[in-house]
Amino acid sequence: MACSLTRLQKWWLNILGCFVMLEIFLLVNNYKQGPTTIDKRSYWEIQSDIERKIYRNLPMDELLDPKKSKFWHRQRRCGLFPRFFDIKFTNTYWQKLNTTNGTVMLHAAYYDDRLPETPIVWVLGAGRVANQLPRLFCHLWFNAMMHPVEVNVTWSKHLHGDNVFQHWHPEVFLGHLIKCQIPEEYKEQVPSVVSMVSQSCGRSFNALKVTNNKMAKMQDFAVCLKGLWSPFQENHVQVAEWIEMNLAVGASKVIIYVFAVAPKTRKILAFYERMKKVEVLQMEWAGSMPTSHTPLAQEWFYQNVSWIYSNFEDYAHSDCFYRNLYTYKFVALIDIDELIMPAQHSTWQEVFQELKRQGVDPSDYTSLFFQHYDFFGNRTTTKTSSFQLLDSDLRAATEYPYGWQDKGMFNTQKANIVFNHDNLGCIEPPCRSVLVNATLGKLNHYGSNCTHTEVLKQIECLEMKNNLVMDNLAIKRYGTTIKMNVHHALQSIEESDSIPH
Structure with a gap:
């Protein structure tokens, strides 16, 4: 005998079907976005790891x-x-x-x-x-x-x-x-x-x-960022973009030292740390100087005590270098508005292979440096998105003088005292450094102004700004992937309204 369903039973079946379809949608969406990690540790286990x-x-x-x-x-x-x-x-x-x-x-x-x-x-x-x-x-x-x-x-x-x-x-x-x-x-x-x-x-x-972090096999590259300090300005999009750019060009991990940052930036850093792509290390100034809990007082010191920030760069760079002595072959020391950009190749690994082919084995050198090129924004007068690196495509045609503002990578098996513009010592002298030809790679500095220094005079800065060339290598090579990854990172911290288009 045929079994007929009542109206109530049909209603419940429809509800059940909706739940099944919703579950399938969520499973597919999670698959596309990557697995969600659920921390099953107890509160005290989590707190113990934090401390x-x-x-x-x-x-x-x-x-x-x-x-x-x-x-x-x-x-x-x-x-x-x-x-x-x-x-x-x-x-x-x-x-x-x-x-x-x-x-x-x-x-x-x-x-x-x-x-x-x-x-x-x-x-x-x-x-x-x-x-x-x-x-x-x-x-x-x-x-x-x-x-x-x-x-x-x-x-x-x-x-x-x-x-x-x-x-x-x-x-x-x-x-x-x-x-x-x-x-x-x-x-x-x-x-x-x-x-x-x-x-x-x-x-x-x-x-x-x-x-003592000795490992059986070392990875190739890590990037060290000195103390990040931006408690009064949200720059979470810029931070996410910069992290993704460094990962795209070959960094295995980005290590960021933090003094004080705004809340959304802290969330972005936590997201990438959960993804095992970034290590965030809180740091404070030595002595009884203001801590990150009093950012206004810190700001006063930044503005009024000469060379104070440079002193604290040294702590972060040295700690990052020695903490990763046995985990990475090379450590790059660059700023949040800088990127070591391969010219002919897509990654640093490929650049190093080309250097070896040319008879310059990077492992034989204490450090490898890249010449400094300033970028002056977008070819249009209107900023098109929140991306700083990808949208900057106007570059100075000439580089900074040799040996000035160069930055690079330090060999963890040879360097001793590292400084972002030079190595100040090596474990077995003489220290050997090599300047990588600009046809293989450059240090891109994405700033709106060049530095007025004893080496580079104001008139030379003006000449740089008036002699620009188009350089859209970053957006052409990495743009789609970087924007997609940053989009996902911003979604993860519930900032979908701020996603750049």
């Missing part, structure tokens, strides 16, 4: 493990391992060492065995006078040893080389790289913690985790 990232330079396991702390406190031979509440912080990211000859600030430590016969622990610190740190000792703590190994600091270097800039404010600290040489009898071991003291066998009130 470990904040205190990334602290030896949290050793400080909070009562067995380890008790083990290192049992000895009476030389020095004492500090307890957590002994550590003298100035802010979350810096520790303080007071000496009779001044204060030294301490940020991070890194293991370096690029020269296996003489492994080193480098300490990133800061002092008030360039190249004149007080006498220091390193206490190297090894897991299997009860007492520290003490070594005298015989070498330290100002991160800006021999250049000493005016700094009239007493709280401005100048970055230094401090060398802790591991003794011959311990060179097969890796210390887990280093403390700094001003007197032999003195008690330490600081502790730095020794970063």
Whole structure:
């Protein structure tokens, strides 16, 4: 006998069909947009990861493990391992060492065995006078040893080389790289913690985790961006575009140091960090200077303390270089309005292969630099979209003078002290640098004005602006992909109304 459906049953079937169609649509849409990652960790697990990232330079396991702390406190031979509440912080990211000859600030430590016969622990610190740190000792703590190994600091270097800039404010600290040489009898071991003291066998009130990120296979390129500071202006579209451009030309990861940024920019950074394409590292100034919690005070310092920002560039660049010593072959140090653009090829990998074909093996050099070319906006007077890099297609016909404002990539197996315009040291002199021919690649600077400097006079800037050529390589080569990816990123932070067209 035929089974007839009531009106109510038909109604429910229609509702069920609508839900099925909606589910299919959502599944297809999620497939197109990529899988959604659901974090199933507990609140405390998430919070633990957040705080470990904040205190990334602290030896949290050793400080909070009562067995380890008790083990290192049992000895009476030389020095004492500090307890957590002994550590003298100035802010979350810096520790303080007071000496009779001044204060030294301490940020991070890194293991370096690029020269296996003489492994080193480098300490990133800061002092008030360039190249004149007080006498220091390193206490190297090894897991299997009860007492520290003490070594005298015989070498330290100002991160800006021999250049000493005016700094009239007493709280401005100048970055230094401090060398802790591991003794011959311990060179097969890796210390887990280093403390700094001003007197032999003195008690330490600081502790730095020794970063050691050795991997079986290193990736090719990483990009390091110095402290991002834009708390009063949303530039999230520009940040997303810049990240995507660097990924498109060959970067495996973009590492961004952040002081203070606006809310939407913070959301964009979090999106790319979830995608494992970006690493975001919060950073503050050394000493008792204003932190990111007081951006107005920070802005005053930026405007009134000469060379202050340049000092803090040094911290970010050095930390990024040494933190990735064993994870990337080359590290590029560029700004948010700059891009190293391949000329004939699509990626940096292809450029390096071409250099090798021409007899210039990048692995033989400490650094590779690209000449600086200014871009002056779009060929039309009306801005067509929110994209800065893609829409800039008017370039100065001439480059900056050789050696001025060049930027490039640093070989992590050869460089020692890195500076965005040069390498200031290498592990085995002489340092060798090469300027890549502009037919292979350029440093594109997407600004509305050229720099008035002692090298480039105002009249030369005007000549540059009046002698422009069309250069739309970025939009032609990467435009479609970049815009699609930025569109998706903005959608992900619920900014669909701000999506550029």
